[in-house]
Amino acid sequence: MHERITARRAELDELEEQLVKQLSEVRAERDELAVAVRVWQRMSEQLADERATAGSPVVQVAGRAVRLVPDRASGVAESALPADYLRILAAVRQAGGPVATRAVGEALGLDTGVRGKLEPLRGKLTKLADRGWLHKRGDGKFTVRP
Structure with missing residues (x-):
């Protein structure tokens, strides 16, 4: 019986390590997504400001400024x-x-x-x-x- 308990405890310890690793990966990805959302919001605001001031945004194509x-x-x-x-x-x-x-x-x-x-x-x-x-x-x- 003692061997079963020890074996089960080892299984649970291994499962805990896997879950801690997965939780860490999930948190890291969630943090990356939060940063991506902030960058997207800033870019959207900047593009809206550019459209408001320039009428039509300017982009670079083959080194030339081109209006969209x-x-x-x-x-x-x-x-x-x-x-x-x-x-x-x-x-x-x-x-x-x-x-x-x-x-x-x-x-x-x-x-x-x-x-x-x-x-x-x-x-x-x-x-x-x-x-x-x-x-x-x-x-x-x-x-x-x-």
Whole structure:
């Protein structure tokens, strides 16, 4: 009987060691998560401040500063768009109906005779459509979303 008690005590001691180790790991992970939450909150606040002051956050892409075009959503004003995108949006709005890239380029004063000048504009129009600011029709023309 004494051997059984000793064996069981050894099992329980080993189990206790395992549980203490697991508890230590759980506490360490919980502490890491708490730090991650604080960092996330700070970053969210900083990003919100940047959006409020700059209108559209600036990121680095291949060493160049590039403005992000935000998705159209409730609470996101047109003023969050970079200036060149605002001009494009105004040109499409001024057209009053479906408008081709070339017509937008003419309204913006671009040299529309050179195809290479229209492709970056087409990319910006498409980006505005992808983000919900414009609607791209099947015929390639753009309209302003209501």
